[in-house]
Amino acid sequence: REMELTRTKFTSIIKAEAMMFPVIFISSFLFWWFFWHISQIPSDSFPYAARVWPVAARQAYLIFPANSTDQSLLLQAIKPLVIGISAVVGLLLYGGFALVGVPVTVFYGMIGGVAAPLHTGLPILIGALLGKYYFSRKYGPDKWKRYVPVLAAGFSCGMGLAGMTAVALSLISQCTRSLPF
Known part of the structure; x- marks a missing residue:
């Protein structure tokens, strides 16, 4: 469908991918070389990995060893x-939720919230409650249902950009930390 909308031929996509592959392949090794020479991984410089x-x-x-031994820890x-x-x-x-008439999504949201850490589950719960009781009333249920995917996509893009900016600033600060000036 995207090819039809942009009037692109399949062979053009193959050619573009073939041209991109060597550039991506070589630059990925350069990036990995750069990351491994900043500091030891895992270390204080890379707290996530630590x-x-x-x-x-x-x-x-x-x-991994679940099928290889008789005394598997798993x-x-x-x-x-x-x-x-x-x-x-x-x-x-x-069954109780079905009898009361609660939507199935509440059950699956509850399961996801129980399995999630507090710092991720609580904002999801607050966002769901705001969406149902505030924004749905403010914009109307139909209009709000159309806004939700666009809002989620925009939020995800914004979080990705913020994350990449933070990583870039962190890498720049780690590279310049050892400079003498």
Whole structure:
């Protein structure tokens, strides 16, 4: 559909991708070389890697050898009683919500909110409540439903730009930190 709207031929896209590949391939190695020479990873210069890599290593340690040994830590961590109780509670909540007439999205939002850390789940809950009780009344339900995807796309783009700006400023400050002037 995009090709039809822009009147682009499929072969033109293939040619553009073939021209971009060597540039991206070479520049990606230059960027990685640059990142690895700024400071040791993980370190205080890269706090995300210092926090997340140990957790990712533990998860990989649980999952990767799950099928290779008889005494798998993953199989020891799986508790059928906990799974069964959770399934029963989830089905009861879902059935209760259905009987009362609560929309299914509330149930899935509750599941996502319970599984999310507080600093991500709480703003989602506040945003959902504002959308339902304030913005839906202010703009009307139909108009608000049309605004939500545009608002979400704009917010995501803005957060991406803010994140990339922060990363760029951080890299610049780390590069200039060791300069003598």
